[in-house]
Amino acid sequence: MSHIWSMVFQRLALGFLTLFIVSLIIFGATELLPGDFAQEILGQSATPETVAALREKLGLDQPMYIRYFGWLSDILRGDFGESLANGQPVADLIGRRLGNTLSLALYAAAIAVPLSLGLGILAALFRNSFFDRFANASALTSISFPEFFVAYILIFLLAGREGLFPSISSFRTDPSFTEYLHRAFLPALTLTLVVTAHMMRMTRAAIINLLASPYIEMARLKGMKPMRVIVKHALPNALAPIINVVALNLAYLITGVVVVEVVFVYPGLGQLMVDSVAARDMPVVQGVALIFAAAYVLLNLTADVLATLSNPRLVHGR
């Protein structure tokens, strides 16, 4: 048992090392600027004195590693600096939007994960049937669709004249839970459609891989029902790859929200990031990129740890 915990610990340590390096890249990227930050803020016409004064105020006259650790410790305390565009603290800008983005991703995952696991199991059960072929072709098709295509088709079908759902899901005041579900339904459905096909296909592949093994044949020869063979015997062993795929797709959801949020004018982090990129508002972009990257790394890390823990051969040892 101690063996597995040391493995988990190793993964965690590696994950945090990755996070550290990612923060280093996101910070270091600004060093690629031709001039520097102070020059960038003040523009070409600034006098050398004002640039030097701002440089001192921002601490740009200090060596890079000191600035990096200053920046990092500020962020760990929740201080992301100030927006260049409007002087507001970045943490305030991010705060509420982070909650919105997370709830959208969660909403989509709550639909997509059960749906794709269910469909994947069915496709494995009825493999090479018409249903399976159809699922396969639609999976190939759906990974080829740009997110905004899916989003606009849904708007066309569900929000147009019949107006079942609003095509714009912005909200100022706190909506009630049911109102939120209604308003955010189309963006969540778009994200669901984008990830379901891939998750389903991987679930199917993971189960089918196992169906060739002798112990499954044994179960079948015993006269077990096909559904029971899959759910009771194949599924537990297919858990590790399935967890991996689910986490990979959740990580994809986190970045996929950028485009979807813009389509539906959803007040989330993605929209903030796109606006800030156009305005070249570096502190905001850095902050949002750091949050997205951290979520991505942490999800992959969780998947790794869960996959290790769900492997019976590792848990029980020899």
Add this chain to the structure above:
Amino acid sequence: MGFFTGLFWLAVAIIAAMAAGWVFRQAAIAVSPKGVAKELRTAPLTASFGMLMIILYILAAFFAPVIAPFSETEIVGREYQAWDNVHLLGTDNLGRDMMSRLIYAARNTVGIAFITTALAFLLGSVLGLLAAVVGGWVDQLLSRAVDVLMAIPALIFALLLLTIIGTSVINMILVIALIDSTRVFRLARAVAMNIVVMDYVEAARLRGESLWRLITREILPNAMAPLVAEFGLRFCFVFLTISALSFLGLGIQPPTADWGSMVKDNATLISFGDITPLLPAGAIALLTVSVNFVVDWQLHRASGLKE
């Protein structure tokens, strides 16, 4: 439009596409030399439909000025005109001819995506093969650098880099090529790793072949098949990323016609039940689906995979 009429037209479209694929396959088999014709016979209908579409896109890209009825940027009418005989697909938000812009965009969007993919491949495969052949600290350095770059989600990293160097077409090409070359590097290195341990490579080394010759003449020919399939897939990803960036207003800039930004510019029409803005998005989807179908067939054939 009811759900079932929609389903009906979907079925009609699929059947028509398959029929077009079948006709194309028969025609291609008839005109191509014997060896190629034999290969073509193994193509499933999806793949032949994909090949037909890719050829049509390439034709549209090359002969855009001949086919398009109007110029790319000229304002030829009122804003948002409906479909009629002169402007087959109506006009866009500034009164430019939608049909002509759709055709010109084949040239711009596909061309830029192709250049970007080629650049990513050049960078990724050369470094990947180099890492595999040289090994040692070169391999370690490159591989760890790629690991780190891959830890940040691609779209987010692209947005971060574009903030720093500013948004323009050249910058976008460079940024996406850099990010995607990490994925190519991974594959090229993995494929080459299995080849460099073979005896004939050892013999070539002992004969004193230069590094460049070793890579291009000994390793590359044997690593070609997976790399070509990856080129197709990578093209799809690059194409989708560029479209997404252009859609967000951070990629190909107006007045250049481009499918991603055309969707954005005319999106308001969708709420009024007009499908015109879906056409450029559909053009993107159709090309990526087609490439995927062809790559799927090639991969299937190369691996001898029967499942």
